[in-house]
Amino acid sequence: MKNPFRNRFSRWINRRIPRSDLQIFSQKNIFILPTGAGVVFGLLLVIMLLTGINYQNSLIYLSTFLLGAVFVGAMHQTHRNLSGLELTLVHPGEGYAGDDIPFRFRLKAGRDDAIAILLSCEESGLAPVHLHSGQAQDVTLPVHSAHRGYLRPDRVRIETRFPFGLLKAWSWVRPVSAGVVFPRPVPAPEAFSTVEDGEESAEARSVEGNDHADIRPWREGDLSQRVLWKRYARTGQMVVADWEGEQGGPYWLDFNAYPGADHELRLSYLAYLVNERGRSGVRFGLNLPGQIIEPDSGPAHAARCLRVLATWGEERPRDAMAEPHGTRKKERETTSEWVAEGQA
Incomplete structure (x- = not known):
């Protein structure tokens, strides 16, 4: 069951911090609260103040006010420490599903030094960063x-607890740019493409009788038709013949070549084959529906x-709060009024 208070708080944060790849932190978007140690420190100050009032002890008054001044100075x-700091998303990363995708950010300090800045997202985080002014x-x-x-x-959190750890100041950046996650490669079974290569394929097949071939060891993913089975029967070595005429003939990686698998598994098969063909340097094409x-x-x-x-069948993320509710309706009504006045 969703927490309505948490949902309202999230909507309030999203309105206060709109999506942007560049965030400059100021009083409008910096939040500050005492840490656990700060709460205990504040309670001790209250107890010391009550003790000083009870016993009318000037030394306790002095200690309480001095420590209170330290707390106020630490708050400022x-x-x-965050005020004036700029955080920019430089490059959203790429990687495979299940891995950590690297997002590169740039931190730039303002007029003051930025000390012990922590950057985190969900369960991942970075070591503290120290920046001098500018x-x-x-x-x-x-x-x-x-x-x-x-x-x-959704949110990347930036936080600092310098200097004493009594208070924490934090904010967020909500990036617009998105990274790309590739399908997790899965070894593909042998399959035959349904794509017709046309004249180029016919030209490649016409020279298969050429005696000039490059013999190389078998690699996973090679078609069984290319294996020299007679040599394998004689020597036990599985080798493949790459005919010279085939260098111009593309090998198609076809989505429709795996009719028994679901869509995500087919994409994982194709990702595996793309990596294999990319490493071997052979020429290939990719056929997906549409x-x-x-x-x-x-x-x-x-x-x-x-x-x-990675992006087949996926829509690029869009901000659902780009405009307040009813904005487009009001714009249409205003436009209709202008048109009616013009016609009158």
Whole structure:
């Protein structure tokens, strides 16, 4: 059961801190409260004050007021530690489902030094960062991923407890940009593509009788038709023949080649094959329902195919609170009024 108070508090925070890849912290978006040690310290001050009143002891008064001044000074210093600080999302990361996706942020101090700054997201966090006035530093925050698709943290928390740990000042940044999570690679069974290569494939098949071939050891994912079974029967070594004429013929990675598997498992199969083809440097194309990546080779092509597999069927995250409720309706009514006045 959802907590209505927590939901209202979350909506209030989202209105106060809109989504942005750049956040400058000020009095409008910095929150400060005593820590557990600060609460105990405050209770001790109250007890000391009551004791001083009861016994009319000037030394207890002096100690109480001095420690109270220290508490107030710590409150101002803790707040100033975040005030003027800039936090920018430089680059949302990429990775595989189940791994930690690196998000690179840039911290830049304002007019004051920023000491013992902590950056965290859910269960992951970074070591304290110290910045001198005007200094900038890049940090990488790992964000855990569970499924493929777009990954955008709802909130990244920034916090400080300097100087005495009696108070904590914190705020959040709510990024707009999203990282990309690739499908988790799963070794793919042997399958045959349903894509017709057309003239290019016919040209490749026409030279299969060429005697000039490159013999290499068998790698997982190679088709059984390429294995030299006679040599395997003689020597026990499983080798594959790469014909010269096949260098121009693309090998299609086809979504429809695995009819018995669900969609996510097919994407994991294809991610595994993309990695295999990318490492071997062979030319291949990717066929997905509604989207085709033309044959190519190289690391850039493999990375593009992985991004397509990650975002296939997914919508890029959008901020649900971009406009207050009823804004578009009011705009339409105002526009209709203007049009009616113009016609009159």
